[in-house]
Every structure is written in C-alpha cells, then in structure tokens.
Amino acid sequence: MLPELSIERVFRREIDTLPVPPERSWVPTERGAHSVALSAAVIAGAALLVIAAVSSVLDVSDAASAQRPRLIGFPPNALPRCTPPATQTPSGRCVAPVPIAYRNQAYGYNLVIPGEWHDVQIQIPPQRAGGLLDRQVFTGRAASDWLMVTDTTAAAWDLDVQVWDRRGLSATEWSYTLGPCDHAVVSFGGHCQSTTGRVGGVDAIITTVAVGGNPAYTVSYYIERGDRILILRYVINTNAAPPAGVNEETLQRIVASLGLD
Amino acid sequence: MVPTPITRERWEELYRQEFARVYRALLAVLRDPDRALDALHDAFAAGLRRPPAVDADLSGWLFVVAVRAARRFPLPLPRLDRARTPIAKDEIAELLDRMEVGRLLAGLSQRQRAMVVAQYYLGLDHREIARQFGVKTGTVSATLAQAKARMRAEVRNAS
Missing domain, CATH: 3.40.1000.10 (Mog1/PsbP, alpha/beta/alpha sandwich)
Incomplete structure (x- = not known):
C-alpha cells in the first residue's frame, strides 16, 4: 500500500534530486548576453574570410598546376563530395557562393x-x-x-x-x-x-x-x-x-x- | 501571493524563486529537459502578458501553464539565441527509471502524472488543482484515484 504521507515523502525526496539547468537559461529573454546581430555579423564575417582564403589558396594552386603537366589525377570515385549548396568543379574542389x-x-x-x-x-x-x-x-x-x-x-x-x-x-x-x-x-x-x-x-x-x-x-x-x-x-x-x-x-x-x- | 499589476522585474523575481521546483516537477511529468525548459519559458511569457491572480499559488500556476503549453504543442521551438539545457534527455529518462517516483509515474498518462505531481510534489490540494487545470474538483479526485490505483498496482508488481 501507499500511505499518502509516504508518497509525498518519496516524491519530494526524489524529485528534489533532479538536476536544473544553469540560471542563465531560466528566463527566456536574458539568455545570450551578447547580441544575436553581433554574433551573426561575426559568424558571417568569419565565413566570408574563410571562403575568401580558401578560394584564393585554391586559385593559386590551380594557376600553379595549370603551368605544369598534371602527373596524378584523382580517380573519379575518390573526388571529395561537396555538400550542397557547394558544387564541385572539374578539378574536384568544392565551391560555394559567398553569402x-x-x-x-x-x-x-x-x-x-x-x-x-x-x-x-x-x-x-x-x-x-x-x-x-x-x-x-x-x-x-x-x-x-x-x-x-x-x-x-x-x-x-x-x-x-x-x-x-x-x-x-x-x-x-x-x-x-x-x-x-x-x-x-x-x-x-x-x-x-x-x-x-x-x-x-x-x-x-x-x-x-x-x-x-x-x-x-x-x-x-x-x-x-x-x-x-x-x-x-x-x-x-x-x-x-x-x-x-x-x-x-x-x-x-x-x-x-x-x-x- | 502575486501583486497586480506586476512589473517585469517583479515577475522575473517571483519566477526565479519558483523555477527550480517547477522545473523539476515538469521533468518528472515530461521526462525531457528541453521540453520542460521550453514549457516553463512559455509560462514565463504567459505571465508577462497576463499575470496570475493575486491569490494564485504561483508554483501551481507556472506548472499548469507550462504543462498545457507542452501538451498543446509538442514541436520544438526555434533555437536562435536560446541557451540549451546541458542536461541530456536520455540522462533524465535513465535517472527517472532508477527512481521509485519515475517508475510509479511511468505507467500514468501525462494528465495523471501532472495531477499526481501537483498534489504530491507541489503540495496543491484538489480544489487548487481543479482551479488551475480548469476542471471540476470531482474530475481531479477521479483522476487522482485512478492514478493512485495504478501506482499501487505498480508497487504490488514490483514487490
């Protein structure tokens, strides 16, 4: 049998041991102390820099390879697969448009x-x-x-x-x-x-x-x-x-x- | 007791005082930390729009509004800058399964779990549960009686 007082005691004792999330997440509008716009701008900026850097490195590498005979090519099934929206160029690199x-x-x-x-x-x-x-x-x-x-x-x-x-x-x-x-x-x-x-x-x-x-x-x-x-x-x-x-x-x-x- | 009209600051203060207790109660009912947090956030927003009555039991009010929100809409909300709880859903389920409370509640419907937790954990009486859930006291008594019968059966099966 489950005496009422016993149930209450068990409930309080056990449920009180369940974890709670950190205080910063308690109130919806206080979460994320930094501005979303700022984060987005930083992320977008970082993405642009990475894309620009990768593109320029690959362009340089393509230019260099164009001047010398290609010795070893990738077999078609070894070409890296690109995740959309990136597309694959004939040389096998993945290119995505800049945001x-x-x-x-x-x-x-x-x-x-x-x-x-x-x-x-x-x-x-x-x-x-x-x-x-x-x-x-x-x-x-x-x-x-x-x-x-x-x-x-x-x-x-x-x-x-x-x-x-x-x-x-x-x-x-x-x-x-x-x-x-x-x-x-x-x-x-x-x-x-x-x-x-x-x-x-x-x-x-x-x-x-x-x-x-x-x-x-x-x-x-x-x-x-x-x-x-x-x-x-x-x-x-x-x-x-x-x-x-x-x-x-x-x-x-x-x-x-x-x-x- | 909640004064009306209420400022955002005051509401937040009251909400923070009750957060841990209500969140744990929601975890026991929903068994999902993200849903519990989303539901409690909804209750916070609802309180900002329309604060509870002056004589309402605040934890009971937050709990019931959150349970309703979770039941009404089980889809996850968009995250954006919403901080996620670092507690894993599986972790909570395992924890509850190891607890006597978790095993007792597992065989109940979500509505039964909510009323049982409201009574035995939050300490609301039948009249208050009926008022918060918007049902008759007789409905609460019947629901709790069925829930207790199931829990007793669970205890008998386990022993």
Whole structure:
C-alpha cells in the first residue's frame, strides 16, 4: 500500500534530486548576453574570410598546376563530395557562393542570406495593402522554380519578411490577432505556441503554429519598430522538398543575422 | 501571493524563486529537459502578458501553464539565441527509471502524472488543482484515484 504521507515523502525526496539547468537559461529573454546581430555579423564575417582564403589558396594552386603537366589525377570515385549548396568543379574542389548581405534601406534592416539565395520584392496592390508597407521574400529556389506566395505566407522553405503599420498594436497583439496564430484561424488552445526571444538584438515574440494534421508548421517572429512591426516568417513542410542544402537551420541562421537600424 | 499589476522585474523575481521546483516537477511529468525548459519559458511569457491572480499559488500556476503549453504543442521551438539545457534527455529518462517516483509515474498518462505531481510534489490540494487545470474538483479526485490505483498496482508488481 501507499500511505499518502509516504508518497509525498518519496516524491519530494526524489524529485528534489533532479538536476536544473544553469540560471542563465531560466528566463527566456536574458539568455545570450551578447547580441544575436553581433554574433551573426561575426559568424558571417568569419565565413566570408574563410571562403575568401580558401578560394584564393585554391586559385593559386590551380594557376600553379595549370603551368605544369598534371602527373596524378584523382580517380573519379575518390573526388571529395561537396555538400550542397557547394558544387564541385572539374578539378574536384568544392565551391560555394559567398553569402549576400541584403540591406533594406527604406525600412532599416539587414539580413545575410546564403550566396545562392535571392530576394523577390512582392508588389502590393494598393487596394489590398491594408497597412502592409513592404514585403520581401527570400528564397533558395531558382527564379524558374519560385512558387506563388499567398497574402500572408510564402512557400515552404522561403523566408517572408513583411513590414506593417503597427496601428498601435504590440508585437504580442499582432502575434495572436493578425498572423497564423489568429484565433479565427487556429482554435484557441489548439496548435499555436508563443514565446519570447531576442532577434536582431531586440525582443521578439516568436510563434510556432502547426497546420492541423500536416507535417508542416509556420514560425513567425514579430518585432516592434516604432510605429511599424517587422515580421519574419517561414513555413517548414517536410512533405515539400526544400531547395538543395536548405533546412530549418538555414532559415534560422538568416533570421539570426537580422540587423536593425 | 502575486501583486497586480506586476512589473517585469517583479515577475522575473517571483519566477526565479519558483523555477527550480517547477522545473523539476515538469521533468518528472515530461521526462525531457528541453521540453520542460521550453514549457516553463512559455509560462514565463504567459505571465508577462497576463499575470496570475493575486491569490494564485504561483508554483501551481507556472506548472499548469507550462504543462498545457507542452501538451498543446509538442514541436520544438526555434533555437536562435536560446541557451540549451546541458542536461541530456536520455540522462533524465535513465535517472527517472532508477527512481521509485519515475517508475510509479511511468505507467500514468501525462494528465495523471501532472495531477499526481501537483498534489504530491507541489503540495496543491484538489480544489487548487481543479482551479488551475480548469476542471471540476470531482474530475481531479477521479483522476487522482485512478492514478493512485495504478501506482499501487505498480508497487504490488514490483514487490
């Protein structure tokens, strides 16, 4: 039998021995004492330097080898395999495009996107704008493969960046009234999860919304910028093949590279 | 007791006071350190948006909001600058399996585990559990009775 007092004692004694994480991780917005934007800039800078250094070394080596007969070649199956988005040159080296620093001067933000990505400015018909000031979709797909976007969401695996007139609403209010967490779209208490985080060195509301029954979910970041709100959003859908080399980490890295004026 | 309205600083202070106890309670229910941390972060954010009532039991409130968040959405959240807990999920599962509590809870549903932990670890009574979970006191009593029956069976099987 389990007398009540005995159960309580066992529970308290044993559960109290479970480990807790370090204090710095307890409060969501305090984690990461350094700025995300700064980290992203440092990482992007370091990546650029490494790519530049590797490219120049390989170029020098190619130039040198061009001047003398090639004695020993790699058998085809011994060539190093390149991880997308890097591609292999005939000489066997892997080449990846240099990341692109994207700047939106009008709305004061920067992003670092992978070198093979490009941005598409979405034309907003004035009659349908409704406070939407600017919209850019960043994609790793070739222009010919680029898919349609809906009024609020780009295709899976693309990053949709929107700037809206904030209309006095906070980021939190936006997150559950004018996005995929809209109670009219997602039943309350259903599949919308909201948390706070730091993006671009400022506080953001982050929502993740599952699309009922599908292996898809939408992640949105809401950032207040004066009388505007900046929204970064992507959809992960494991049923839709992502462009080569793109995964959720790619999208998170782009979001984490956000710099704000 | 939580004063209202509450400042972020005050909320953070109260939250920090309860963190370890509530986090451990969540570990016992969810058996996953990352989910427990994510869920507790959600509860922190929820408290910032809408603080608990003045007379609410704070640890109970945080626990229930976190359990709901974990149940509502089992997908992992994007990480970005979120520090990860250095505790491995397998480590916790092994630890719980070695504990009597872990073995007792293992045979229960997540809802039963949550109510059992709320009662026996956080010390909430049936009325408070009912209030926090938004159910009737009778539902709590029935759920706990079923859970206790299962735990007794577990003890009998083990001995």
